[in-house]
Amino acid sequence: MTYCVGVKVNEGLLFASDSRTNAGVDSVATYHKLFVFPQPGERLIVVMTAGNLAVTQEVITRLQQGLQTDDPFSNLLLARTMFDATMMVGGLLRRVIDRDRAYVQSFGADVSSSFIVGGQIAGDEPRLFLVYPAGNFIESEPATPYFQLGETKYGKPILERILNPQTTLAQVAKCALLSFDGTIKANLSVDLPIDVLIYKANSLSVGRHQEISNGDRYFADVCSAWSDGLLHVFDSIPNPPWAADDA
């Protein structure tokens, strides 16, 4: 499994992904799922991946190979818009699954893969997209300022409670880590390290690219402060009157 979150707020974008890949519980490995395509001062594009690792690796490899061409439909750094860049990711995904699906399914496996694509190209706003397994995609809007990939349900409630376009990037980073904490606690196939990339609107360069590994002091502190705080809030709320000890 995988867990990735992409967030778009007024201040910019945040991308976070775990690094665990598994094919059964006895085949677990660490693979990064967050890929950066930078052209400092002109654009920054980030792609996060989930799903069949052979499929997503080929899509990323073809994106990297495309950087050698001068074709704006093959080279992410020449794509005219973030929409065109996302179309490129969806198109590569379709090529791979058109070719591989029958072979993979004959072994009972699944080619399904999905992507979060975000970034900014000079002259346009920061944008954030979710590419479905079918290769089509949707764009974030202020009422829905985030997308998730993979094991989405455990970590969704905190995103829903906290995020809105006014949330600062520093708050978004804290919120994303708590969303990962809940997911990691609930699903063994999601785990550290977490790759976090912060992009400040109009900076056209990487703001911060942080890896949160086992033993990370801030991550441990934020998770334990959250856990203690929730227990305190829970205790502070009265029990149901109809469940009193003499009920």
Add this chain to the structure above:
Amino acid sequence: MTYCVGVKVNEGLLFASDSRTNAGVDSVATYHKLFVFPQPGERLIVVMTAGNLAVTQEVITRLQQGLQTDDPFSNLLLARTMFDATMMVGGLLRRVIDRDRAYVQSFGADVSSSFIVGGQIAGDEPRLFLVYPAGNFIESEPATPYFQLGETKYGKPILERILNPQTTLAQVAKCALLSFDGTIKANLSVDLPIDVLIYKANSLSVGRHQEISNGDRYFADVCSAWSDGLLHVFDSIPNPPWAADDA
């Protein structure tokens, strides 16, 4: 969809279920999913249901019809143990799906159904079981004091954080309602009213059977106190040092 929670703590048992049934978003109805088989002073058995409504209704109807017989393998009130009672539920489930599966699947629908069965029979401890769609089942133990049915993921983290065998039934009730709150907010197909039944160990009778409907004052208060409390805890935790505004 459905959401049900069954909890076993030292003080007794708690059962809670939503009441929404849907076959597509344009076919939504209210059906109760919590069924009580009482024999005051001798036993109390509770069955909660999730899955294909035709299947679960038939299982419940056959359990109710079985109450007219004097067969301990057909009459829940004569079952010798909670294990036998749960075996009865699993056996009825298998009979129904053996007969219906091919017909239902020919319309692309799913016969899958699952149950939580719990209660106490005089001379034994309170016990709590989860019946899988295959009709086999598992029993709760202190390290895992709860079972869920249906839309389980959104509401699981709070159960994990709060519940242990020492949790009081009043706290369990508060925790269950918060688990429902998170699930209802995330999944349109889970909704009020919530049926809550509290069973005190060794009472051999219903402690409290409460319906939480729209407009329930305590439910509204507990959800808003929880929401406010979480936002306060979130704000009180420092942002990541590497995400400071000058990062």
